[in-house]
Amino acid sequence: MNSLTCNVRVDLQNEGFNKIFIALFTPGVVATEFSNNAIGGGPDSKQIPGAQPVEEVVDILTGMIDHPDASVDVYSRPAYRGMISAYYSAEDVRTIETRPPFAGISFTSTGNTSARDRK
Numbered sequence: 489m490n491s492l493t494c495n496v497r498v499d500l501q502n503e504g505f506n507k508i509f510i511a512l513f514t515p516g517v518v519a520t521e522f523s524n525n526a527i528g529g530g531p532d533s534k535q536i537p538g539a540q541p542v543e544e545v546v547d548i549l550t551g552m553i554d555h556p557d558a559s560v561d562v563y564s565r566p567a568y569r570g571m572i573s574a575y576y577s578a579e580d581v582r583t584i585e586t587r588p589p590f591a592g593i594s595f596t597s598t599g600n601t602s603a604r605d606r607k
Contacts, residue, residue: 515564
């Protein structure tokens with residue numbers, strides 16, 4: 489999404505669409521019922537440490553929509569900006585994925601697999 493968002497921003501700017509703003513919203517884990525209803529199941533997001541309440545995330549997203557004054561990247565928690573920056577700037581993302589919050593994440597017990605699990 490980060491690359492797609494950046495490309496759309498550049499394309500619109502190059503075509504002179506200066507009044508169209510593109511925002512990228514990056515939430516963390518949101519405590520929802522989604523995994524309870526997903527085919528194949530998954531981890532209960534309400535049990536994951538640091539999961540944000542739905543209302544908190546909705547307030548941030550609503551604020552972003554209500555005030556579209558620039559092309560922005562919005563994170564549901566301030567620390568996420570640094571985490572994402574570190575992830576994309578790492579020479580080897582495996583070094584990042586061995587540390588929290590990535591360490592220990594696996595979906596293989598429910599039949600779902602991530603790209604990391606398939607390597």
